[in-house]
Amino acid sequence: MKSARILFNNKTLDVTINEQDQVVTQQGDVLADGSFTWLPPCEGKMFVLAINYADHAAELSFKAPEEPLVFLKNKNSLIGHDQNTYRPDNVDYMHYECELVVVIGKEAKNVSKEDAMDYVGGYTVGNDYAIRDYLENYYRPNLRVKSRDTCTPIGPYLVDAKDIKDPHNLMLRTYINGELKQEGNTKDLVFNIPHLIAYLSDIMTLTPGDMIFTGTPEGLADVKPGDVVTTEVEGVGVLKNTIISESEYLKTI
Amino acid sequence: MFHYRQKESNEVVSKTANASFEIRLDDTILPPTSGSVIGVALNNKALAKSLEQAFNEKPHIHPPKTPVLHIKTDNTHIGYASSIKVPTDKGAIYAGPSLGIVIGKSATRVNASDSLDFVQGFTVVNEVSLAETSFYRPAVKAKCRDTFCPMGPWTIDKTAVSHPNNLSIKTFVNDALVHETNTDQLIHSVEEIVSYISSFMTLEAGDIIIAGTPERTPELEIKPGDSVMIDIEGVGRLANPVEQE
Numbered sequence: 001m002k003s004a005r006i007l008f009n010n011k012t013l014d015v016t017i018n019e020q021d022q023v024v025t026q027q028g029d030v031l032a033d034g035s036f037t038w039l040p041p042c043e044g045k046m047f048v049l050a051i052n053y054a055d056h057a058a059e060l061s062f063k064a065p066e067e068p069l070v071f072l073k074n075k076n077s078l079i080g081h082d083q084n085t086y087r088p089d090n091v092d093y094m095h096y097e098c099e100l101v102v103v104i105g106k107e108a109k110n111v112s113k114e115d116a117m118d119y120v121g122g123y124t125v126g127n128d129y130a131i132r133d134y135l136e137n138y139y140r141p142n143l144r145v146k147s148r149d150t151c152t153p154i155g156p157y158l159v160d161a162k163d164i165k166d167p168h169n170l171m172l173r174t175y176i177n178g179e180l181k182q183e184g185n186t187k188d189l190v191f192n193i194p195h196l197i198a199y200l201s202d203i204m205t206l207t208p209g210d211m212i213f214t215g216t217p218e219g220l221a222d223v224k225p226g227d228v229v230t231t232e233v234e235g236v237g238v239l240k241n242t243i244i245s246e247s248e249y250l251k252t253i
Numbered sequence: 254m255f256h257y258r259q260k261e262s263n264e265v266v267s268k269t270a271n272a273s274f275e276i277r278l279d280d281t282i283l284p285p286t287s288g289s290v291i292g293v294a295l296n297n298k299a300l301a302k303s304l305e306q307a308f309n310e311k312p313h314i315h316p317p318k319t320p321v322l323h324i325k326t327d328n329t330h331i332g333y334a335s336s337i338k339v340p341t342d343k344g345a346i347y348a349g350p351s352l353g354i355v356i357g358k359s360a361t362r363v364n365a366s367d368s369l370d371f372v373q374g375f376t377v378v379n380e381v382s383l384a385e386t387s388f389y390r391p392a393v394k395a396k397c398r399d400t401f402c403p404m405g406p407w408t409i410d411k412t413a414v415s416h417p418n419n420l421s422i423k424t425f426v427n428d429a430l431v432h433e434t435n436t437d438q439l440i441h442s443v444e445e446i447v448s449y450i451s452s453f454m455t456l457e458a459g460d461i462i463i464a465g466t467p468e469r470t471p472e473l474e475i476k477p478g479d480s481v482m483i484d485i486e487g488v489g490r491l492a493n494p495v496e497q498e
Contacts, residue, residue: 045326047393071391072324074289076455088453109399136321137313139294139391143322148453149361205328205399253361 003122004157005080007037017157038080041124041158042103044209046073047200048128049099050141052190052215068191068199071139073128073147073213081156084242085129086149086249087225094223094243097128097216098174098231100167100186102193103158108206116194119206122158123167125239126213127174127231129153129223150249153231153241154211164235168192171234172217176227184217186233255489256374257407258283258332273489276406282333284404285376286355288459290325292380292396293446295388296465298438303468304388313388320441320449323392325380325463329402333491337381338400338498339477346495347473349380349466350424350483352417352436354443355408360456368447371456374410375417377483377491378463379403381475403493404461414487417443421486424472426479431472439465 002017008031015023015031023031050069079085087094105121129151134144164170167186174182191199196212223229225245232238255270260281276282295301295317308316331337339346357373380402383395414420417436424432441449446462456462467473475481477497484490 045328050391069390070393072326072393072397074291074324074454076289076457134319136317136319137315139321139323139388141391142319143291143324144319144453147322149455203394204326204397207328 001160001163002157004041004155005039007039008035012039038082038156040078040080040154041156042209042211043075044104044207044211046075046152046211046213048073048146048213049191049196049215053184053188053217054190055184055188055218065190068196070200071141071146073152074143076149077147077152079150079153081153082240083150083153084244084249085151085153086244086246087223088131089246091131091133093132095130095132095220096174096223096229096231097130097220098172098182098233099126099128099213099216100170100172100233100236101126101154102167102196102212102214104206104208104210105161106208108197108201111198111201113194113198116197119197120161120193121208122160123164123233123236124155124158125231125233125237126211127153127229127239127241128213128216153239155239156237159236170236173232174219175230176221176223181221182217182219184219186214188217189214254410255407257285257405276333278334278492278494280334282406284330284332285406285408286459286461288356288457288461290330290402290404290461290463291450292323292325292463293441293465294321294323294392296320296440296446297434297467298440300468301440320446322450323396325402326397328399329397331400331403331493333403333406334493335403336400336494336496337403337475337481338496339475340398340498341477343383345384345474346476347382347384347469348424348475348481348483349382350422350432350434351378351380351466352420352422352443352464352485352488353378353404354447354462354464356456356458356460356462358458360447360451363448363451365444365448368444368451369411371447371451372411373458374408375414375488376404376408376461377485377489378461379481379483379491379493380463380466382469384469403491405491406489409488420488423484425482425484426475428480432467432470434467436464438467
């Protein structure tokens with residue numbers, strides 16, 4: 001089953017997605033494309049893995065970490081499918097990061113690796129934009145790099161955990177304006193999903209809706225206003241996002 | 254006006270009071286809001302000075318150019334009198350006395366001169382943390398353990414606090430005064446912090462900013478069995494027992 005949240009006639013609705021990829025309301029109405037706005041399909045804490053693919057670590061001249069390198073994002077950065085992300089003026093390098101997002105399904109504290117998959121509620125696609133210009137050698141990566149308004153598209157929908165047979169063998173792909181730029185597979189995760197859930201739940205209590213962005217493989221590229229960026233995780237969804245300029249963004253706030 | 258939240262028959266109830274009042278340790282006061290909590294790290298003059306040399310060496314190379322932020326996740330948030338639960342096998346645990354800035358309305362790209370218009374008021378925060386040997390990596394392990402962010406007991410309206418950048422902050426452990434600081438030790442003022450964060454993150458009503466904690470000295474260490482109280486002049490007193498996790 002696939003579930004989503006949308007804005008329809010100024011109301012937030014919980015909906016499902018049918019086999020034709022159409023949005024169906026709880027009353028059973030099928031909504032036409034364009035008649036609603038996609039919202040992030042979940043809300044909760046947002047954990048993001050840095051350098052969790054060995055090839056990406058090499059790309060950044062890093063050795064793969066010995067323990068998960070986790071940072072946090074704040075909810076202000078989240079936007080849904082088919083929305084705009086702004087690129088600040090006068091920056092040299094803003095890049096996407098296509099990621100499988102694991103969504104927690106039930107409260108988890110001190111969970112073992114063996115039991116960890118029982119705590120996964122579902123999966124979705126995340127795009128973890130970063131403004132590299134703002135990276136400082138402190139609390140890497142800082143919120144100015146990663147937690148900016150509009151910088152985390154997620155969705156379009158949540159796929160139930162039981163519908164993804166092997167989350168550790170899914171292709172990830174990113175296209176800019178239709179051209180393939182990034183390709184990887186979740187089998188290359190340095191720390192797999194059970195490891196991440198066990199690690200985090202040893203530190204703190206995880207609750208339903210919490211999201212773990214599992215990291216991105218190699219293949220980063222700069223994005224510019226006008227670019228349409230499509231991030232895709234095999235079987236989980238295709239997340240589309242458009243880059244706009246800061247001045248266009250400022251007109252909307 | 255004092256704004257606080259309480260649990261009554263499993264419902265969260267928001268309340269106000271015209272005057273400060275004594276709170277018993279068995280009261281069920283919740284954190285004053287349910288918003289995001291953002292901390293400003295390294296925002297204390299003595300703390301920055303103590304790290305000056307390290308920050309000019311690897312892996313830092315140079316001191317930070319902009320305020321360094323971190324997040325206290327929702328599992329850390331507790332109210333007045335709730336227990337801070339600490340592990341006993343992860344090294345020393347420290348209280349982190351700080352002024353909490355409570356946001357009153359949605360703030361995007363706010364100038365420092367206007368930023369207090371977006372602030373509802375102030376609260377007391379105890380930004381509890383494990384010792385951190387490095388400021389180089391994200392602080393999830395040290396700062397995001399369950400119960401590591403007591404806040405409260407209330408939000409006091411900003412109109413009742415005339416000089417937020419000059420407030421005495423006292424920390425008591427087991428009723429003994431162990432530490433004193435003042436918001437005049439902040440490197441970036443209350444107004445500058447709100448303005449800086451809002452320059453790229455929209456702050457929402459109910460979000461709380463931890464203005465800055467002092468250097469962690471042995472006096473601020475807390476252990477199971479202790480009771481820790483933070484008193485901010487004119488804002489309130491936040492008391493929490495400490496117990497083993």
